[in-house]
Amino acid sequence: MENTRKPYQLVSLDWKQERTVFSVKGVEIGGDNFNLIAGPCAVETEEQIHTIASYLSKKGVKILRGGAYKPRTSPYSFQGLKEEGLKYLKEAADRNNMAVITEVMDTNLVDKVYEYTDIFQVGTRNMQNFQLLKALSKSDKPVMLKRGWSSTIEEWLLAAEYLLLGGNSNVILCERGIRTFENSTRNTLDLNAVGLVKTLSHLPVFVDPSQATGVRNIVHPMCLAAMAAGADGIMVEVHNQPQEALSDGVQSIYFDQFDKITEDIYSLSSLIGKRPDFAKSVKI
Amino acid sequence: MENTRKPYQLVSLDWKQERTVFSVKGVEIGGDNFNLIAGPCAVETEEQIHTIASYLSKKGVKILRGGAYKPRTSPYSFQGLKEEGLKYLKEAADRNNMAVITEVMDTNLVDKVYEYTDIFQVGTRNMQNFQLLKALSKSDKPVMLKRGWSSTIEEWLLAAEYLLLGGNSNVILCERGIRTFENSTRNTLDLNAVGLVKTLSHLPVFVDPSQATGVRNIVHPMCLAAMAAGADGIMVEVHNQPQEALSDGVQSIYFDQFDKITEDIYSLSSLIGKRPDFAKSVKI
């Protein structure tokens, strides 16, 4: 990539040498900050999301994730609680003083999701949904742009360019694994991409080790690896009862696994020169 | 795949043993028919689409393709003529008594595209745009569902299941190449998929050798290979001036290349037991 004229501009470190930092409900993202986003794959019941949010909040987590509109391979799979899910999610976040991130799947849902979320998540299948990107580029709320599971780094940066070009510069890139021939993990986590994008772009880069592995027991080491590779944050699927989750249970971690991850991330942060957005792990 | 319970139902040959056949403006699709869809990648000017449509019509082509809303990797690339392009496309088709197929990129464009097209095309990036699939499942116009460039055959059939489950059973599957490590062609044409889907589903399966190769000079052999593999039709990018095309010029074929393809397809059809939808090539 060196010495060649890049096809993107606004997202590039050549264009803006200062790394992008912005605030969401008082939480700083980017720069020296390291953010830990957590929550269930899908909002399933009011009780479930409150239980999880309450737990995570006590561990110091500031941003709550949870899907209300779920993109599912099969039409026979649980499709999410939709607006009801958005409502439960926001209530759980508000009660615990957390910010919300949730996926928006379609242009005609942008306004509705806007009412409930603090950060729009664009899922891996929608990285090149250009109409959606154009719509979100006009929003005043930040966007987390997940990498398409078969998108090159260049295509990913060009998708982000759609957002910046339209006027929204509060963008988080999120590596979540790519599709390869290897099938003992759900996807192949591409940490090279994290390392490389940090040399190409000023945007913060997060990692989602849950989607990237699909295997609960290696989420922990991949969280640490992501941080060591230079990520600015991670997003993890946590569930109070992973074995009964309505979606992605096999990759959702237990509360006690999450405890250990936060402890290790906390320890690693000083070596890496990062400031975690959560307080040192509290015994509950 | 043998002996395992399939995750899809309505699209399956087990569910419906009779192959799906339907008509679009008097053109029969599926069964023993073999359809040849042709046209430019994008509608560029009124004159361009009329020139191409007029030529194709004389060669017997019954279905005209052309993009008006173009999904482009870069925001700086030509994004299509939008509604103006739809208008030119329909006029060119009407004047030559052809049917229209064009891509719909987003739920909020479904109504507009409906006015101009006879077949909705769902592009490779939108194969798992489930909101779009749900919207199109309620339409009375057929849908061509392109395979996602990194979607498995099972995911493709499940995406089609969304359409049938919602009520639209006039669906064409279209293989258009998958993304692999090979980079001397734009994609890797997966004809195994054509052969396999014909054993799994009653839906017609088309092939787009232009997208699948990205190399003009091998479009011809891949058209024949697709037909020999059992495809029910092909969709080819043809341009009057490929070297000046605003998009995908390197894979668009010249008129004289198209002539030879139609001749060879015509000859091959009787061996394969297919009935081409175009008259034997006419010297212009």
Add this chain to the structure above:
Amino acid sequence: MENTRKPYQLVSLDWKQERTVFSVKGVEIGGDNFNLIAGPCAVETEEQIHTIASYLSKKGVKILRGGAYKPRTSPYSFQGLKEEGLKYLKEAADRNNMAVITEVMDTNLVDKVYEYTDIFQVGTRNMQNFQLLKALSKSDKPVMLKRGWSSTIEEWLLAAEYLLLGGNSNVILCERGIRTFENSTRNTLDLNAVGLVKTLSHLPVFVDPSQATGVRNIVHPMCLAAMAAGADGIMVEVHNQPQEALSDGVQSIYFDQFDKITEDIYSLSSLIGKRPDFAKSVKI
């Protein structure tokens, strides 16, 4: 690939415009010829290979395949009959006046395999076994070079360049499927590669649809697709009792399936302008 200086030379059509044609035991390979190589995946017993060879010979097949040294993913799988297998294979071929092709896995087996085979096969795992290529480049017997399942077309041609540079110009390239994310077929048959290599190199290009699909029921359409794509021959796994084969049974076809393939290939040949090396199918 257009307009760029190619990294290979001797294999290139720029270097030698005349297509390579050579003879093996009176069978012409390359040019307008179309060869049908058939036989079991592995030589299992003396009786098995004689039964199959006798059948194939009656159908007009001139080149018999069969593995004696088998590269197996697991050390616990059947590893082949080794020299005993070579002996049975050659006897079966001799008795039926056929030529032999079999795999050579290692430099220290070149001399032994030379005694029994007419064509050396270099398997997909050995395409970049450069010591083996160098050894075979000094042989006076032809080499079929299978494409590595994850090798680019350029790497494949460079591997062939090792053979020609060392002095052996009787080389057959054989596409046998590449490894991709798709897992409902064993590999993804890359017919783009056949089309493209025919524009880049003077060497004959064969296709192995058995390895490329791993699914018995789609071997037939892929044989036809390969021929239509411009292949100079195909190599098919045939077994008298596929359901009891010691290796690759699910992709080996039955005798009656083979009968239909030869009939259709025969019919297709005149359209494609190819001369099959087998007589028109004989009723046995």
Add this chain to the structure above:
Amino acid sequence: MENTRKPYQLVSLDWKQERTVFSVKGVEIGGDNFNLIAGPCAVETEEQIHTIASYLSKKGVKILRGGAYKPRTSPYSFQGLKEEGLKYLKEAADRNNMAVITEVMDTNLVDKVYEYTDIFQVGTRNMQNFQLLKALSKSDKPVMLKRGWSSTIEEWLLAAEYLLLGGNSNVILCERGIRTFENSTRNTLDLNAVGLVKTLSHLPVFVDPSQATGVRNIVHPMCLAAMAAGADGIMVEVHNQPQEALSDGVQSIYFDQFDKITEDIYSLSSLIGKRPDFAKSVKI
């Protein structure tokens, strides 16, 4: 992978719960140890390898890498100094009291390489060279088995099973990147594989970030990420004049980059619970 009977046995943690630890010239490998192997891609001149070995030795590196027989995609590329290279490599190692690791490409080179090396390296192209694996399984020297760039984790473990089954249990697995659609890095480093293999096998797992990235500037973060993911060691390409290297110059790091890597690895080791095999970085 859970709850299914595994196709391999001897390499499995189910078979042997104690992690494999062994010594090479006094250097302990596996268990709580963390090894840093370094050296040039290829031995180029006597002076080059002595300069590099001397530098690395002063930094505390105990195992020297360097290729003498080089597997090269093109027959026109530098093929290595062969036995002369082995000689220089061993002399440089001896003079600095280091152990040697170098690649063996073929069964007929096993004896020769044995004279000079302490650890045999099996390259990515030879992971499934089963004759070579069988030969090395009879050796009393350890083997580093690089993962095939398109081999699944299961295939990798089965290749190791060949070694253990033949009698050689001193095996190091080395992840070096896999081939995917992403082309802005040379390969895609698969750290999921490291995490997963640590849960499946008792064998030590190393990472080669130079091959895995092909980009000098991200070798450093990928070294740290590998360690954080649970790797037992790393192997890095270091060159005194990367810009003039005869092979793989773009991924070879400068001496000062190496300095920083060793410092950071040293710091990270205590957090991870690993004991580096090199003394804390010495100012030269």
